[in-house]
Amino acid sequence: MVDLPDISSTTFSVIENAFSLVFASFLGAAVFFLVSRRDVARAYRTSVTVCGVVVVIAAYHYFRIFESFKSAYGVAGGVATPSGEIFNEAYRYMDWIITVPLLVVELILVMGLVSARRRSLLYRLVPAAFAMIALGYPGELSTDVATQWLWWGLAMIPFVYILFVLFGEVSKVIQDQPIEVQPLFRVVRVALVATWMFYPIAYLFPILLGNTGLALALENIGYAVADLTAKAGYGLVIFLIAKRKSELERLVPSAQPVVATS
Amino acid sequence: MVDLPDISSTTFSVIENAFSLVFASFLGAAVFFLVSRRDVARAYRTSVTVCGVVVVIAAYHYFRIFESFKSAYGVAGGVATPSGEIFNEAYRYMDWIITVPLLVVELILVMGLVSARRRSLLYRLVPAAFAMIALGYPGELSTDVATQWLWWGLAMIPFVYILFVLFGEVSKVIQDQPIEVQPLFRVVRVALVATWMFYPIAYLFPILLGNTGLALALENIGYAVADLTAKAGYGLVIFLIAKRKSELERLVPSAQPVVATS
Numbered sequence: 001m002v003d004l005p006d007i008s009s010t011t012f013s014v015i016e017n018a019f020s021l022v023f024a025s026f027l028g029a030a031v032f033f034l035v036s037r038r039d040v041a042r043a044y045r046t047s048v049t050v051c052g053v054v055v056v057i058a059a060y061h062y063f064r065i066f067e068s069f070k071s072a073y074g075v076a077g078g079v080a081t082p083s084g085e086i087f088n089e090a091y092r093y094m095d096w097i098i099t100v101p102l103l104v105v106e107l108i109l110v111m112g113l114v115s116a117r118r119r120s121l122l123y124r125l126v127p128a129a130f131a132m133i134a135l136g137y138p139g140e141l142s143t144d145v146a147t148q149w150l151w152w153g154l155a156m157i158p159f160v161y162i163l164f165v166l167f168g169e170v171s172k173v174i175q176d177q178p179i180e181v182q183p184l185f186r187v188v189r190v191a192l193v194a195t196w197m198f199y200p201i202a203y204l205f206p207i208l209l210g211n212t213g214l215a216l217a218l219e220n221i222g223y224a225v226a227d228l229t230a231k232a233g234y235g236l237v238i239f240l241i242a243k244r245k246s247e248l249e250r251l252v253p254s255a256q257p258v259v260a261t262s
Numbered sequence: 263m264v265d266l267p268d269i270s271s272t273t274f275s276v277i278e279n280a281f282s283l284v285f286a287s288f289l290g291a292a293v294f295f296l297v298s299r300r301d302v303a304r305a306y307r308t309s310v311t312v313c314g315v316v317v318v319i320a321a322y323h324y325f326r327i328f329e330s331f332k333s334a335y336g337v338a339g340g341v342a343t344p345s346g347e348i349f350n351e352a353y354r355y356m357d358w359i360i361t362v363p364l365l366v367v368e369l370i371l372v373m374g375l376v377s378a379r380r381r382s383l384l385y386r387l388v389p390a391a392f393a394m395i396a397l398g399y400p401g402e403l404s405t406d407v408a409t410q411w412l413w414w415g416l417a418m419i420p421f422v423y424i425l426f427v428l429f430g431e432v433s434k435v436i437q438d439q440p441i442e443v444q445p446l447f448r449v450v451r452v453a454l455v456a457t458w459m460f461y462p463i464a465y466l467f468p469i470l471l472g473n474t475g476l477a478l479a480l481e482n483i484g485y486a487v488a489d490l491t492a493k494a495g496y497g498l499v500i501f502l503i504a505k506r507k508s509e510l511e512r513l514v515p516s517a518q519p520v521v522a523t524s
Binding site: 017024028029032035036038076 | 304318319326
């Protein structure tokens with residue numbers, strides 16, 4: 001955690017508004033997932049519920065980040081100067097340590113794997129997700145560039161492992177999915193890599209650009225965009241997969257034993 | 263973002279009460295849509311859910327606008343003078359960038375188009391809606407009249423495009439709708455143009471009337487009325503269409519395969 005730089009009031013407003021935008025989006029996504037879970041077959045309902053839980057938790061953390069950012073600055077005469085209060089970016093890590101394992105869970109659940117395979121994936125990837133976040137955190141707290149790089153590199157090991165396993169697993173199960181759902185699984189596979197790649201890049205902004213308003217804006221807006229797509233956007237694709245699969249099974253109930261009758 | 267003018271305490275109260283009224287209406291609309299979604303057939307349920315999500319997000323933003331307005335003024339002796347705190351009108355843009363694409367989505371979903379047609383509309387109109395809001399935002403941040411006019415003009419291009427396409431699309435599908443639902447689609451078509459026209463007009467008040475209490479009141483009350491009708495009012499018509507269609511399909515279940523049984 002480095003001291004905050006002086007920033008222009010426009011930079012302050014853009015960051016503040018980005019936090020508010022992401023909070024509002026998570027709020028809307030939470031309502032959507034939690035009321036829409038009944039619209040999918042029972043077999044996929046837990047997956048959609050987990051999508052809802054993830055965005056509720058994310059909404060809470062963005063509310064805290066928004067409040068913390070506002071109290072960390074005083075705005076007067078077109079300039080925002082640090083108030084002395086801490087801008088607690090660690091809320092992000094508290095968020096990730098809960099939600100990233102859950103993001104892995106929702107994808108594994110919606111794949112509809114046999115239970116032994118599902119368990120094997122969960123036992124490997126959930127601990128890896130914990131390790132990834134825990135290893136990133138010391139670098140976030142440090143002000144020393146070498147230390148930041150060290151923890152960045154260490155966190156990248158489980159990061160690459162999780163993406164590698166999940167990408168491979170989705171590629172393998174695509175063939176077994178109904179033809180109507182296969183394009184959505186291809187979207188998930190790309191979305192997974194594309195959205196997760198934001199994080200190690202956003203982490204590097206303050207390391208590469210130093211303690212400037214630009215680095216602060218890029219880092220925070222980068223994380224905001226990444227969180228939004230990796231949680232709400234990705235959750236929406238999971239929901240669409242669950243919905244499509246439910247509709248298909250409703251048309252051919254004999255093909256699949258589990259059909260929602262709510 | 264211009265400096266706020268001194269205003270009378272009456273003007274202050276009228277604006278403050280308008281914000282509170284709109285927040286309360288959105289809150290009520292959110293409860294209505296979210297509990298009533300189960301009353302429509304499965305095929306239209308997502309449309310009504312999106313109506314609910316839109317007003318939840320709008321309620322959040324009106325709460326923030328209300329609080330921001332109150333903290334931006336101090337009232338004493340019949341006069342409200344700026345406190346030095348920013349009146350963050352950008353919350354409106356953060357709202358629109360999420361909700362306007364969703365308003366387009368709810369209309370397209372309730373039309374019950376074949377999926378290729380629906381996808382084509384979504385792929386064209388949702389990005390146009392993003393572009394429209396993003397192009398309006400720099401004008402809102404600027405204090406220079408020429409800059410404000412420039413961004414107003416640029417935002418008008420996707421604005422006209424969206425209205426033109428949606429108006430045409432609704433006109434085309436009216437024939438295919440059950441006779442009992444056609445009048446409601448005509449209401450949607452008019453409501454779309456009538457409510458959306460408020461926005462470019464409200465945008466112009468501070469440009470045309472300058473930095474006065476009257477401009478502040480007209481702009482904010484104009485946006486409040488527009489938001490209320492374009493989100494809650496329009497959502498209500500969407501809900502009525504979904505409900506009427508569901509009732510008709512329940513009477514003639516063979517005509518449509520997807521009928522809610524829950």
